[in-house]
Amino acid sequence: MPHYCIWGRDSTAKKQRAWLQPHLLKCPCRSGVDLDWPPGDGENKRAFASHPAPRRRATMLTRLFSEVLPDVQKLSGWVENSEVEDSKTNEEDLGPLQDDDLDDGDAREGRSRDQSEMAGDDDDDVDDEDCGDENEGGDTAEKRGPKKRKMTPARIERSKVRRQKANARERTRMHDLNSALDNLRKVVPCYSKTQKLSKIETLRLAKNYIWALGEILRNGKRPDVVSYVQTLCKGLSQPTTNLVAGCLQLNSRKFLTEQWPDGARFHVSNSSFSVHPYSYQCPRLSSPQCQPGSSRHMRTHNYGYGDAVYPGAISPEYNSPDYGGHHSSPVCVNGNFSVSQQECGSPDTDRNYHYAMHYTGLSASRATAVHGLAFGTSGARSGSAHSENVPPPFHDVHLSHHDRTPVYEELNALFHN
């Protein structure tokens, strides 16, 4: 049973909530009062109730890049060497923050305490420094070294200006980072301007995408769709998994009717399979929110696209020529399906549209080409603001004229918003 201790005073409800997430937190206090987890009742519970903020919430990007980097390094290594020792990296590197990540807690403690002390207003800082000058009789180590210069009003003013400039630079830096992430979103196998992947999911998907492409290079053959999708979705949240699956299936279907360079038609067998680990029942399908044109969730949120399902991602019968026209419209937009009123929430609808990833007998090679290698088909992205020389994402692949059903128009609108 882990122990947590008290290391400060802050009573905001949110921080208390966060503090109670043991997987995110590790109290850096050396000498605080240890408390049993879970809080339980009595004095211990009261102590938790009044417990302060977490000292640390794992920094997202650092965590993510620590996940991505080993794979990228490994990938680049075996691409160059044409060999890979194993493929267990994905299993190794994902997961919640580990205790090892927090081993530097003590080191941070001192810094955090310094920050806490310095977080006060400038006047306090000035007072402290002035007081420090007055206590020259002591012989502690921290009182040696260069003598602090007195904070004159002019120096304080300059310090404020410096701080403001630093803040502006930091904002710019973070905006640049976000722009880069936006560009990354455009090249991973799932992109929508209205349903942005979160930063962490974008990085995870990018990592998986790189890994999948590397596997293709290593094996010299195209993988089956299932393993390809499994690779892409490894470590992703359920909503992101469904979104990716939907995107893949959508774009796969686009190619069902397109001519390939060799003139061969895309082969569609009668067989199909489901990838149940990724199945996800749209919880709002039968809810009152399931209304045509509902736009409540037409905004960016990471879990809003959780049940995004696109026409090609539904059941195999959906693709059959016998498929009824009344079924041609369900499009889950951020969890809301644009279905007719009578369909919404009906048992039949729920039964027919169980939102597992159903793959038609899609040729693995074609799918791979679509999702991983066939950038050339889409041409250059027009109007893209990013400067990186990135391949255009497959979602820009144009549909052939006869494939531009209203559903696809809607999807195109969705994807190009």
Add this chain to the structure above:
DNA sequence: TAGGCCATCTGGTCCT
């Protein structure tokens, strides 16, 4: 209301 994601501010560290 809990929890996730995000932007912003901030001070520390390293480097030029």
Add this chain to the structure above:
DNA sequence: AGGACCAGATGGCCTA
């Protein structure tokens, strides 16, 4: 001294 980068803290917004 100042810039880049990092990471902790904080609060807003949103969904379930």
